[in-house]
Amino acid sequence: ALKTTGQAGAYISPYPDVRAGTWYAGYVTAARDAGWVTGYLDGTFRPDNQVTLEEALNIALKAMGYGAADFAYGFPASQLALYRSLELDDGMTAVQGQPLTRRDCAILLYNCLGAKAKSGMVYAQQLGYAVDAQGKINYGSLILTQAQGPVMLATTVEDAVGFAPRLVYRDRRASDVGSLRQADVLYYIKDVATVWAYSDKVSGVVQAISPSTVAPSAVTVSGVTVPLGSSGAIFAFSDPGTVKVGDKVTVLLGAGGQGVFVLTGGTLEESVTGVVLSVATGAQADARGNLIQSKQLTLFGADGLTHVYPYSGSLKAGDIAAAAVRGDELTVKKVKGSVTPSGTVENGLLDGYTLDEDSRIVDFLSARAVRLTARRLEKVDIASSDVAYCSVTGSHIDTLILKNVTGDMNDFGVVTSVSRSENLLAAPSTYVYMIGGVPGVLSAQSGFSAKVGPAVFEYKDGAVKTIKELDGKRVQLLGQLTVTLSDGTVMDLGGSVQFYRRSGDDWYLSSRAELAGLTLTAYYDDTAANGGEIRVIVGE
Template sequence: MKKKILAFLLAIAMLSTFIPANTVVRAKTHDAAYANQVIDVLGIMNTEGQTNGSSQDPVTRAEFAQMLVNLSKYKDTVGATTSISLFKDVTSKFEGAGYIEFAITQGWMTGYIDGNFKPNKNITLQEAVNGIVAILGYTNEDFATNKNAGKMSLYTSKDLDENISKTKNESLNRADCANLFYNTLVSTMKDNTTVYATTLGYALDADGELDYLKLVNKEMDGPIIASISWSSTLPFTAVKYYRNDVISDKNSIEIHDVIYYSKNLKTVWAYSEKVTGILKEVSPSRLNPTEITIAGSTYTLGTKEMSYEFSTLGDVKIGDAITLLLGKDDTVVGVLSEGEYNAKIGGVVLETSEKLTDGINGSVYTSSFVTLVDSSGRKLEVEYQGDKDDYVPGEILFVSYSDGKASISKYDRYAGDISGDISSDGSVVGGRIIANDVRILDVKKQEYIKIPSSRLAGMHLYASNILYYSLNGNEEIQELILDDVTGDLSSYGILIDTTANINNLNQLTSSYQCMIDGVESTYTTNENIGGVNKGVCKFDFNGNTIESIKNLSNTFISSINGMKIKSYGQEYIMADEVDVYLLNSSKYYKTTLSKVSDLNKYNLYAYYDEATISGGRIRIIVAQRRQ
């Protein structure tokens, strides 16, 4: 027994000599698929003649040498060639010899005692770990006695082995290497404090994992402005395209779109956002421009080229009619003159006004302005000659520019062949295809909301529902402005009580006690809203004044599945922001669906504004405890 205890203590003592003191152990949180995505973005696995391959393909020692360079701060600075022949089997003519030379000089890899490097031999786990440990700042002096065993112990204690099942003498494939590199990036350096990824300028999320979206943005190249032959300027052949952040194809990208790309991901992102108007102001000055004001809004200049263009040295002047090209972060990355891009902009009138405006030579004059909102939800303020009452909220106007002045025309509303049934996936209406990156706006008076085409799935769209639409070059619907089709701009809650009073002027006033989003409020109007009962209602406001109240229809809930409920065999869809109340002794209490979803304990009633085919949704669910 004493011999067994002694052997155990000796093993513990030996293990302690393998692992440097104060080694931090990282919790395992990510999966292999996520690791592979991150490594793809960073291009770490890209080697001479190969940018991708099967996850089960073996990795050679020559490939691994280049991958180590890609994993380090020396990425993009080390060349593939060298004038030195380091090994008998790696001469200066060997493809990728420069990477092998660099890995050797950094102490990440070693050759064999026979004078060969064996570049085509598959890398083993032990050899890979030796390189990774060196990249993290450790040297042979940090490990006593059996150095290889010490490095393998560190490999385990730092969770560098996450999602890797190979033993030290087994060869690694591409999937193993991707996991090893990811684990290295989120591991700490020799100081056990600094995460290796942060030394390369990469961001971590709250869980200590690499932030994929930030990495994608960091590794993006661009912007470039699409011309007729824009794809020929890319240093790769793209396999995936996005337009306005929606999956698309190459043919959907149009001239003047703003292009970003990732060579590692073989992906292109295109953005079509534009703003047209008169340049009103450059801030803080034309000697050092950082922002400009156009169409009533201020935009940040996103590139050095744009700062130059709007400076005293550039071609753009105050008062010019221009079109801004906006990048992925809504900054200005391009500008077109009136002659280069003469847009005709469609939008809904929100309001009109009169303002004092600065003229030339310091003069001031009164001018009329109309504020529109376009299909992207962007507000545009347009100065025009005429009376402020020439246009009314809700009208559709077209705005174009000629010789630096706005020309406004009213839109002859006609939906034509795009009215009709909308497909179950929201991709077709009335036989007309809806573009993947369609911009849809639902408008109610001066309120509006952007919606995806999926929100309209299964509906019937009448011509009277459509305020405006436009088609792209493929004859697909690219813009759609609707007249309060979804009901999502109304408020939904409980009408608790109503009171009618006569004020001091002998006028009838009505008070409505409501609970909306769990908050009780009382609203007073000079009109009596008749035909409504206490209970669950739809409320429409004009500012803080109630304009209409309508009771909602209800149905008993027999089952719930995600965002859908069933009632007597019929299916209904919940609104994204459905409110749930518990009704107890005639009082309503705001709660959550998870707390009352047990149908053995509660009777649930769904209240909806319209049928699903008309865009209706379940707006309120009321629970009552079963007796």
């Protein structure tokens, strides 16, 4: 929530119709002094009026630091545009001109905490709260310190937590009781009748218990290392516990991604579908903890994790497979999707199927894969040949695996110099580059045509296959989330957009703030319809 600076019942009358001594007078005064509210043209505040969506947005965005420069299109068009681009509309039901319900107010504030403020920081971080490595608000750290739990959902939520919740959040999103599933991990605060649920799991073979079984603090299951976050999970992997290296388990993850429950013996069948990245021989722990050389399959799952399984079949890189654990049995087999949708993603719909934040989406190329959000695919054209796998429940897309639709699995940076040999048969060309500011040198006989400047680095079998120049245009307007190019085209900033400053032949990793006042050029890998985004911005 917003940091409170007002005092309930303050004896101040900030507006003629806000009487001193009322419970809200101090808060209205604080909001006025902060510049979040200004009242109406007649000098009144009208405290008994209902608050519409656009009015609430105006206050929330000002609290986040946005101001006149960001509201160039006037009220409420500018506020509603930021509402959508900052993803403040996630889970909201209110529409323009309608008053907000208390539920919508709570969800809006919740969404604001996880969004980028004008400063570029996550708003919660600006308020002093912790955020995770992806810059998202770390609700897990708050829940761990303030809520009760964890408990595992076995039958009903009332049985698990002892009350009927009024508010439910599942996997960090506003939800409802009907969305909860068996084996969800629950945390709760009874006084506010609120439940936080987590559905993430890791299944497979126990490969390592760290630092030892005397005092375990983490476990590696099929290539995924999970910190242990409950006394029960710690005991399960300790010397007196029942789980050993080589056993097949499902670890339930709670707040902060910690392993809190361990399921064995067929208590739950858990599977993950994904793309095979590689099949190779590697070191694998046996039941006694000894390392032996065995065939392993590496799978990038739709859960966004990379899993490693013992394997002896015929699957190969690029195949779509499902790995399932039930009791002591682990199976990995090739799977086919149930549908092959195609078309342009419009308003969360692809070929009549719903694509939303509950959909698990992967994009891959060669041995590289990334997990995407549904919003990343909005307005992107998807051909049937782009779909490697798609599973649905009714009209909802559960899992969608794509073949190089967005290019997000590639690296982007700048080539700072190129030395080409006159005799390519005698000596290779040398490319000096920076990716995210990290320098590198690559020599190659052929296959690279890039000149000095921003470039995309594409990989095959773990090595750079091609270096291609990025297209660029002068920047007309650099926004928080989008760029308006010189021809009027508006494109999204990539999630890992890089800023560089160029001075003659020298290139320096920079930042948005440091490039202020310079002439900017934005570089992109493709059109927005083909999944392209702004990848590099150069100031000169």
